[in-house]
Amino acid sequence: MLHLRMITPPDLTETVVSLVRGTVGTTHLVVFTGAARDPAGDVVLCDVAREAADELLVELRRVRLDELGSIAVDDIDLSLSRRADRAEEEAPGEAADAVIWEQLTEATHEESTLSITYLAFLSIATMIAACGVVLDNAVLIVGAMAVGPEFGPLAGVCAALVRRAPRLAGRCLTALLVGFAVAMLATTAFSLVMDALGQFRPEMLDTPRPNTSFIWQPDSFSFVVALLAGVAGVLSLTSAKSGALVGVAISVTTVPAAANAAVALGYGEYAQMWGSVEQLLLNLAGIMVSGTLTLLAQKLLWRTQQNRMVREPGAPRAAGKG
The missing domain is CATH 3.30.70 (Alpha-Beta Plaits)
Incomplete structure (x- = not known):
């Protein structure tokens, strides 16, 4: 209720x-x-x-x-x-299946605002991920993905496309592009400082990294996982099951890919940098595509369910569940 x-x-x-x-x-x-x-x-x-x-x-x-x-x-x-x-x-229908569009739009509007806090969280998450990719530490990678706030603007793009709200879409895309640009530049500077302190070394990127090498070597599974994560993320928002967002956050490699690209840029490892950028774009595109399709499917199914209930014999304007 x-x-x-x-x-x-x-x-x-x-x-x-x-x-x-x-x-x-x-x-x-x-x-x-x-x-x-x-x-x-x-x-x-x-x-x-x-x-x-x-x-x-x-x-x-x-x-x-x-x-x-x-x-x-x-x-x-x-x-x-x-x-x-x-x-x-x-x-009519079930509460878990209902989408409150005004609530979804308001939530994504708040989370997609290009604020100092948003930039700080994304930059810190990317720096943590940089430590993870250099040390080949999966725990740091998972932690960085959980900290990253990028799913808010991604969901906002999906909602804007379904509701045909170009201003919201523009705001969310700006938050994504500017946010990742600032985070990657900050992380590049961070990696150079860590190099000057002797904590990062160029050879760390060249040594085998079995736990994190997938970040800059995207394949078809990268896009598949992003598609599935987009569906799960949108469902968690529309059904008010926000706890599922943590699982979504640690299933896609947007922040780690941005971090690896930033560190590779600092050391002139352009092959790794472009591979990481490709991984980042694949994840962003996959989430937006599947998230938009999920909202469209929810809208269609909900409308179909309501129309069927109204057509039932003796049903009022909205029929009960019985």
């Missing part, structure tokens, strides 16, 4: 209440007349099943509540209510 808190202008309150009441899967409707001060108006609260939330949010935006008032959405971790149970049963 999700909890909605809305601030509505007085002349819009009845419309909002009607929309809430008319949406299958809502309950616990509360109206506080004149309670809001900034902006002034009424406060409307309700709980809604996750699988019915996107429909309600679309309708609320259609009446411009997001412009004239406000809409806030929170996850409900625990709800002990028979009415809530009934609302979830009446809502």
